[in-house]
Amino acid sequence: MTGTDIDLVRLPALEPGAADPPAAAAESTGRGRFSRLRGWLSAPGALVSAVFLLLVLCWAAVPGLLAPFDPVSDLDSAAAMAGPSSQHWFGTDPLGRDVYSRVVHGSRLSMLAAGLAVTISVTAGAVLGVLAGYVGRWLDSLLMRTVDVLVAIPGLLLSMVVVSMLGFGVVNVAVAVGVAGIPGFARIMRAETLRILSRPYLDAARTSGLGHVAIMVRHVLPNASGALAVLAALELGGAILAVSALSFLGFGAVPPTPEWGALVNDGRGYIASAWWLTALPGAVIAATVIAINRLSREIGVVQR
């Protein structure tokens, strides 16, 4: 190591004030990002999760290419109620449809519904949270007490009430799950907003002459996005579960459209004689949720 090296790298902030950690050069940030990626991949759990989630996303994107059979019209009545085999990986249902193909095709609807639900939660929660934190006073009290009331009702129950109001269907289920997720995001966003408002760069923005809207859009939202992203990833897993649960209860997809929760429900009557009808789609749901939760933890690490 030569004398100049110390200038290139940042020392841990040991000195009081740590006023002058030498600036990391642009290329070292690039390298930093790369090593972060490598660190990511060295965690086997995260790697497996990422690969599995990629597979599920591919299912949802191009189910026709990945599923060996048509999920609705390929009725192989000779092979109905057959267990898992090399031809039918997840076995077949009472009508002789390939369960694996139905899981593959069902992923699209389940993922889209969960995605829509989280989008609704994030958007509405972020807007309410920013307003509550930024405006404060009576609006803060009003919004946050409303949120408190919503939190007091179990999420699934709330979703069921909303679906009953809107009517059955996958979109309505997604909206219902999304609404049930709003309180969490509103609370996080409000806390983040309050944190950011106390930062000196907000004072700098005010003396720069920025208006309220500009401050919220340019400074508060981007700086809160990290926390929102972590929660959103976590919520996505929960949303898949909630959408499936509501479909299982019969609020969602209309037969014969394949959907994960509906698939589990379809097999419910045969649980003693044909375990694969419930267990294998259930396992896929569980694996997806676990993978998403695992990856959301990685997002949290990267954000820090």
Added chain:
Amino acid sequence: MTALLQVEDLHVTYRGSTGAVPAVRGVDLRLERGRTLALVGESGSGKTSIGRAVLGLHPRGVRQRGSITLDGTELLGLPAPAWRKIRGRRLALIPQDPLAGLNPVHPIGRQVAEVLVRHRLAKGAEAREQAVQALAEAGLEDAERRYGAFPHELSGGQRQRVLIAIAIVARPELIIADEPTSALDVTVQKQILDRLALLTAELGTSMLLITHDLALAADRADEVAVLADGALVELLSGSDLLHSARTPAAQHLAAAAPTLDSPALIPPPANPAPVETVPLVAAHDVQVVFPGRGVREDVRALDGVSLAVRPRESVGIVGESGSGKSTLARVLLGLQAPTAGRAEVLGVDQGRRLGRAERRAARRAVQPVFQDPYSSFDPRRTIGASIAEPLGALTRIGRRGQARRVAELMDQVRLPATAAGRRPRELSGGQLQRAAIARALAVSPQLVVADEAVSALDVSVQAQVLQLLARLHQEQDLALVFISHDLAVVRQVSTRVLVMRAGRVVEQGPTAEVLTSPTTEYTRALIEAVPGRTPTGERR
């Protein structure tokens, strides 16, 4: 006689994400019994790394090489159980942060007595008695009654005394004081350092004083080791530090350290603006009261302060923490509305409902530079975007014009053009503070309010930023309000000074006059507490 502490060819290397980072590179030190050795240097010079190595506080991943002996015993590579017998008993640390250094859930007295109990020097009532005595020795008034107090019930200075009590209670041979007073006000700092000097003299304890403050080291240390880039640059006696350093690096540091003797950067104005000109900003009998919640009482941050800053003036505001100087800055910047009284910008009362144009005019006239360069930039935005922000909000300059203006401003504050595309964490504190000044200058304000703008910076960087402000003041007729707890700094850049205490202005006048012949007891105490005041001798 062997030295109490002997450090030979010490190397400390951190493992960074991009490879090994040497923090200390071959340092030799000797500290005799009953003496005080100061380690001085800027951030990254390795002074704290040495302190931590002596205390055996480096985590396992840090590579250490060389030798550290305490009274002949090798400390490097000592196993953890052996360390536990030495730390607190023979070696003690006085940490920097008086709040973080104490456990918030235990009474302070128990935290002092714990040292004795751990080292089996005393227990029960005896430990308590000795702890009370140590607290009294450390200068905590009413030690007996405060034994059961919790850290949050004490002031910063009192907490620091508790930390000193913890350090001295077991009568260690060596005390390592890592920036023991940098979080404290100057008057408190002086009391604490006086007390430490007295104790080390009485008990014959040696002290390793780690500080960034050269004047303080010159005042308090027998010997000073000047460090730069992890290497020992010069070893000299405390009295020689400020005026007789031999090596260029040490001279450079000494020259940058402001004392009450260093030359002013801004001469008194040759043609002061006549009194009848409209002040750029004015406060008339301003009061700011923060309402208390529940049982807490209201806080009167400003209690009838009046101030007028005229064009081309440079006004300094000094005071200790809680004196209301930052609140005054926020009032002048329009970030805090007065509870009573009036704040005017260019003669316009800011308390009225203002039109958009009036509001903009006020913002354009007065711009800020804040204390912490790291947190005064949005971490998600590039420096260029942050500097351009006031241009976008307060002027009609188009995108291209903004880019040109940003480049011009960055050139003015001597920032490399490449910095515009960087994010705040990629720049150093000094560079960021220049960027903050560039942002303040973007809309060509007539007044810049700098609130502790250099206190988070190393002395050499501090000197550069001060010179930059002085240059802008003179070249661009920029008026300055410079707020600082550091009299030596205020003296360099202000021609008029206000001394604040408890929300009031207790004294004001031309800087030279106030500092040489203060009329109030408080100002006199402030001046006397500034370290490095007497250039030679007269220590302790």
